[in-house]
Structure formats: structure tokens, C-alpha cells
Amino acid sequence: MIGTLKGDRVALGKESIDELYNTLYYGRLKENELELALVEAAYLLDRDKISVEHEGKKLSFRDFFIIASQAQEYFELKYIVYRDLRERGYYVQPSVTDFRIYPRGGKPNVSPSKYFMHVVTERKPMPMQQLVSNLQAAVNVRKEMILAIVDEESDITYYGVKFNNLKGGMGELKVPSVPGAATFLEDRVVIWDTELSKFLHNNGFHGNMLDDKRLQLSLVESAYLLSTGRLEVLDSATGKPLEIGDFIEKASRIEELFEGKLKVYTDLRNRGLVVKTGFKFGSNFRVYEKVESAEKIPHSKFLVDSVGAGHVFQLQDMSRSIRLANSVRKEMVFAFEKNGEIQYFSLGRIKL
Template identity: 45%
Template structure:
């Protein structure tokens, strides 16, 4: 079947509409003709389904893909992904987000696409803002957003990327109010170089054993992290002091904490929101993240597995894909979800990555 290159498309006649679109879901019908994107045309050409002519002269597969790669950025990567999806039995259409993928049993003209697939090289970072824009585009039309990463050896890894709060991830139980005996009278806690020490045995026991705050230093003293201490101070459970005996306001403590940990302000914003939604965030250092997060901890005798790992990132963050892939693989290997959180000022953004098989 003869087709012609015209601009950014390969054009077939009315016969192509019947043979390729109606039968196989290829291209888009336009005015009694068929528009094929370069990835579709290359796939059909490789299978001898079409002939492609340019300026009246037939072009072979190698010449065509070299031409297409000069016209379309990352064409070869998109072709690798397109070919993989087709060979897995999916109907695929080119779109603004690279590809629309239809569920098995459906095809263009007979049903709706299920997923948007965006193709990226492992070498090219993707910014938080770019990623959220792509997720918005997919979610606005109720599509799954899939990130297809092509690595050095042309293997493809697929990730389902979504807003964690959009799928109920943060619909935990409301936090249990602090016990009356905890809030009766704020206890003194002292900020050392990097730790806060609470030397009130009764309250230390209540906070640790009943609410999973901190870690016992000995039988009488509780070691608290910076976020834990500020959260307890804001809830009138603690009064914070410096080592020289001066009382620290919440604002003064925050400034001191920010000097100790430059990421403290954005980490605390997320920590506080998680606590207010009923979650139990603890350090994720052993997993290379800021927090490991539990839905609920009822007793220290039987601490459940944390549900997800969470890294807090700035607004200008760039996802370096090899590092991101490693973090996701680690989270999945220990049966946890991998979530990235950012404070956008007026709201918090939670993005979850899940490696999937197509």
C-alpha cells in the first residue's frame, strides 16, 4: 500500500483507512485519507504493510527512520516503546503525551484509551513541574499516566505515576488526640547539638510507648527528632529550651533546626501534614529517604511494616532517572510504595511511582 510523506505525517488514501485504521487501529482518518505518525509508519514499513514515498521516490526502512529522527526529537526511543507495546498486543495511537494505549479488547474507534505513555531516556531528567503537568493532563481526562524509561541498552521500564492523594493514599484514620495526661502540663525538653532530650520519665513513656515518638535513651529519657519536637511543642506537649536554659519559641526552634538541617522547613511541613492525617512518620535514613511512614502503630510489641517511603523534594526538583529507578526498586523490594512530596505553598503534592509490567 503506497503512502506519501507530507510534513510531519505519512499519508495514505481511503484504502488505507479501511485496511489500517478500521482493521488495525493505525493512524487517524482525515478527509478520506489516513494520517500516520512517523512511529506508526516505521512500524508498518518494517512489516511490509506499506510503502513510503518521499518526493516521488520510495524510501527504505533505514532511510526513513533516519529522516524521521531528524524531524522528531527522540524518535528512536519512541519507536522502541511503540514497537514494544504493539508486540505486547496493545492498540497504540500517537498523541501529545507520546502515546495513547487502549486496553486489550478495545481499539481506536471502538473504545477509549486507558493510558497515556510518555517516553524518556534514562539520561534526561524530568522536573517535578513537568511531571505534575503531565499527570494533570492525564488525570483531567481520567487516564492512567505511564512513564516509559528507555535505558542504555534499549530496555524499557514502565512506571505508573500518579498523585498519591488521588487514589486514597492519605485517607488514613484521624489522629488519636493526645492523652489528657500528656497535655496536662508541657514538659521541658532540651535542644542539644542535633537531638532533643526529654527527661520526664512518665511523659517519655507515654510518648514512646503509646504514640511511637522518639527513642528511649535510657529508662528515664526520650530522644526526639527535630520534627517530632516541634510538632509536640506546637501541640502544647513540650516546652523547648536551649542548653543554656533559655526557653525557645516555636519560631526560634525552627530557625535553630534549619541551621542543623537545611531541609528542615520543607520536611517539617510534610511531617506535620502526615501526622494530622493520622500517619506515623519516622526516619527513612536506612532506605535513603526522608521518612518511612506507618498507617497506624497500636503497640511497640508488634510494630507493623511501614506502608511507604517518602522523600521530600523542593519545587525545582529534577528526577534523575537512574537514581529514581533505584529508589523505586528498593521500595518495591521491601514491599513499600515510593512517594515524593513537595510543598507548593498553597498545597502539598504527593507523587507515587510504581514499577509495572505492561
Template identity: 35%
Template sequence: MQPDGELRGDGVHVGGDARQRFYDSRGYGRPLGGNAISLTPLEAAHLLFRGDLGAVTVDGETLGFEAFFVHAAAAGDRFAVRFLVYSDLRDRGFYLSPTREGWPGHNRQGGADADFIVYERGASPPDGAIAHRLRVVGERESIPAAGIDGTTLAIVDEESDLTYFETQTADPTGGTDYDPPADLAGVLLEDRVVVWDAPAGLYDRGFYGRPLSGRAATIDGALQLSLLEAAYLAERGSLRLDETLALAGTTDDANGAGDEADDAEGTADAIRRRGRTVEGDRFARRLRTYTDLRERAIVPKTGFKFGADFRTYLDVETVEDLPHSEHLVRVIEPDHAFVPRELSLDVRLAGGVRKRMVFALTDASSIDYRSVARITP
């Protein structure tokens, strides 16, 4: 015969041999002294669901699983979606502790905004090795980007299917060793810069820009730079805008730099202004990210084909022997909140093209990276 429980305050009291039966052997609840334990309503519902608990008395009424589930769900706290995740992980062989005050593991969140501590298989509360600090999210909830570091997200969609995402702080580093020359001269067009006589290494080894080339081309060495690439090179003192190279009659409108482009600072300012004109405030954030990645010896290239800001190459020796790009990077503001569907789309696409999804949280003055990948616990 299975034991019964009684709802007392915010916990379900179970007596008899409950400690040995549920806590010591299977990691449910918290000890109360002697052999009694207290279960969270979620734990109690799961034991009712499995038939390991007979019933729960609530205000003098004896409730089976269905009635108790409805009662607990009415109290809120995302009970239904949390129950789905709890049951799924229990079925996968994990012990879990709710991150509730007084329950085993509640003080082991490590700063994460977690619903459960999930222990490694074979480990149990309260001191077992931790596999996941798990946060449960419904499909229509929002997820603050700044708060996902180190948390495993369990997203429950409208049909009660579960998807798990691993999140962590990223510290990307590369091994690309190329210093651009300091005497590049270019022309600022509407949304890019052309360097007419670029040294071969700028593209072949630094992977800057894209050559103007073709079977019938008569011009050799012309290289188109994005505004981000051009701004970065100008800020390094490698690029200046040369008015003498601009088309006649387009000096002010097309080049947009004037006399101030004669020096690197003026060039950089002119290109940044053009970037703000064509892209708004996002340009400064994307430039901050581009610059940081280059300073980490990583080559960022456009991620447009993948719906991202950048794809990245960690170790470029020559473009002819280009390695596979490792990451997709999307630039977001630090206070950005993900919609789960948005997060799922980004991560699924990155995984589909054998890359890892990285989000760059930046306000154009500071930057932090978060890496997200889909996992199967």
C-alpha cells in the same frame, strides 16, 4: 502485495483499502475520507518494520524501513526512543494513538504531558477506554516532578531497554489515634531533644522518639526526639524546653533557647532555629511534610536506612504490635526535576522493601504528593 505510502507534509498518505486494513482493524492513523488514511511517520515506520507497508516515497525517492527510519530520526522529536516504546506496546497487544493534533485521542490527554494515548487491551481509538497516558523519556532527559501526575513514564536507557513507571497524585490517610500530653519538658541538645521523664504512651502509642534504654540503664522514661518530632510537639503546645534540666554551663550553647523557651511558641522557635542551623532550608520543608503526615493520622519515622526522608505507618496502636511501614517519602521542592536514574533508584529501592515511593512536593507553605511505582504494562 503490501500498499505503499507517500510523505505529504507531516503525515504519510496511504490509499487503497488503507482505512479497513490499518485504521478500522488495527487502530493506525487517521481517516482522510473514503478509504485513505494518514499515518504519523512513527506509525508508518512501525508498519514498514512489520512488513505491512511496502515502502514510503519521500521527495520522489522510495524508501524502505531502514532508510525511512533514518530520515524520520533526523527530523528529531526523539523519534528513535519513541519508536522503541511504540513497538514494545504494540507487541504487547495495545493500540496507541499519537497525541498529535488531528489524530484520534489527541484531545484525551487529560492535562498530562503525553506522547501517546494507550488504550486498554481490546479497546481502540478514538473512544476506547484508556489504560495509560504515556510519556516517553530518554535516560538523559529530565522529568519535572510537578508534571508527572497521572502519566505513565516509559524510560528508555542507553541500551534501549524500557522501564515503565505509573505516577499519580497521592492522598495518604492513616488511622493512628493518639494525642500527646500537653506537659512535656525537654532539653535541646545539638541536633535532638531529650525528654527525661516521658510518659510511656508517647513512644508506645504515639511512636515519638526513641527510648534511652539498655540492660544496665538506671534511668527510666528518657526519650530522645528528633528535631522534627520536637518542633511538631512544640508547635502543638505539648513541649517546652526546661532550662533547669540542662547540664550546668550549657544553657545558652546546648539548649540555645534562653527565656523565650518558657512558652510553647518560644520553644518551637528555638527548635526551628536549631533545625535550620544543622540542616539549612531543607528543615522547613521536612517539618512541613512531617506535620502534614501527622495531621493525616500517619506516623512518619526516619527513612534514613532506605535513603528517604521518612518511612510511614498508617495505623499504629502500639509499638509492640507495629505494622509494616507502607511508604517511603522523599521531600522535594515543587520545581524539582528528576534525573531518570534518580527516579529509578528511589522506586526500585522502595519496591525492594515492599513499600510505595511517595514524593512530597513542598515549599514549606503548600504540599502535594506524587506516588510512583514500577509497572509492567
């Protein structure tokens, strides 16, 4: 079967329709022709299923590949991924999302596609807004999103991306009735009152007991408790109580992105989750769905990072975070603010 290269398509005569379109599900029909996307044509050309002519000259695979690479950005990456998927037995159709993929056993024109796949190089940073926009587009048509990242050695890592509605099973912590004061020290807060310390630690699983009398709180925990009326925090220099606005201003001088972290922490706590620092795992927070006892805290389920609206993912850093989360059996979640609300999406490696 001989095709003709026309811009970003290869056109074949109607004799190809029965075998390539009706049986193997390549291309799309246009009048009495079968049009192949460049990546489909390259795959079939490499397997001697078709030949391709351009300006009266028969193209080798090499010649065709070079022309296609000049016509389409990151064509070589898309070809690598397309070939991998086809050889794994998936039916794949090029689309505005790079590819639509059908589930195993599913076929074009017979069953709906299951995935939208986006192909990217490890070298190109990815704006968070672009990732979320692509995910929303997939959700709008009831598809799952897959991110295919191709590294410099042409190995492919597939990541599943999904919105996540995090919910926990913790009840609301009541305002403590016991007296007590806390002091804002250099970069943390300490509660001196033993009864208050034990109340907050045993009932809300806040902070970390320095000994059997005093509780140390992180800045974000302290700001949350202060904003909800469960704590009074004194400035160590003046001895005067801090208002929440003053506390946030003071904490933001210590930690640049503090206010964004506080919004995420507050939202997670309001969702009934227990939130602790994720420093040991390289993230902002580790998150528990439910904790029954301060003496017997289970494994956390999520690692959560707060990212700003203008955040740009460096894909090597993203890969590192996800791999670490998966290695300790946790789900990597990213939190961002949109229209005054905190939203979450998860990223995790998947096997196709």
C-alpha cells in the same frame, strides 16, 4: 500500499483505510487519505506492510528512520516503546502525551483509552513540576499516567504515576499533663522526664527510648511537638525555652531542607499517620497507617520524600528509590507543597 512522507506524517490513499484503519487501528482519517504518525509508519514499514516515498524516491527503513529522527525529538525512543506496546498486543495511538493506550480487549473508536504514556530517556532530568503537570492532565480526562523510561541499552521500564491521598487510623494525641523538659543538643532533642518520655513514645509513637527512662526525638518530631504545645524545648547553651521560630532557624542550620520536611511531617501526622525516619531506606520518612503498640510496630506502608517546587528528578536516582521501595514492599511517595497545601504522588514499577 505506498505512502508519501509529508513533513511529520505519511499519507496513504483510501485503499489503505479498510485494512490499516478499520481493522488494525493505525493512523487517522483526513478527507480521503489515511495519515500515519512517523512512529506508526516506521513500524509498518519495518514489517513490510507499507512502502514510503519521499521526493520521488522509495525509502528504506534506515533512510526513513534517519529522516524521522531528524524531524521529531527522541523519535528513536518513541519507536522502541511503540513497537514494544504493539507487540504486547496493545492498541496504541500517538498523541500530545506521546501515546494513548487502550486496555486489553479495548479498541479505538469502540472503547475509551485507559492510559496516557510519556516516553523519556534515562539521561534527561525531569522537573517535578513537569511530571505533576502531566499527571494532572491525565487525571483531568480520567486516564492513568504511565512513564516509560528508556535506558541506554534500549530497555524500557514502565512506571505508574498517581496522586495519593494518604490517610491513617491514628487518633489525635492529647497534650500530656505531666511536667517535663527537653533539651536541644547538637542535632537532636532528649526528654529527661521519664513519665513524659513514656507518654509520648507509647501514645504517639514518637522518638526512640534511649533506655527505660529517657526519650530521644529527631529534630522534625521535636519541632512538631513544640508547635502543637506538647513539648517545651530548652536551648542547651542558654537553658532558655525555644520558640518555634527559633527552633526552626536553629534546625535549618543543621539540615538545609528542614522547613520543607517539617511541613510534610506535620501534614502526615495531621492525617492520622505515624511518621518515622526513612534513613535506612534512603528516604526522608517511613510512614505507618496505624500502630497499635510501641512494642509491636507493623511494617510501614509508605516511603515519603519531601521535594521542593523546583526539584528536578535525576532518573537514575528516581529508579533507585522506587526499586528499593518495591523490594521492601513499600510504596514510594513524593510530597510537595502547592498553594499552601501538601500534595502527594506515588511512583511504582508496573508490568504491562
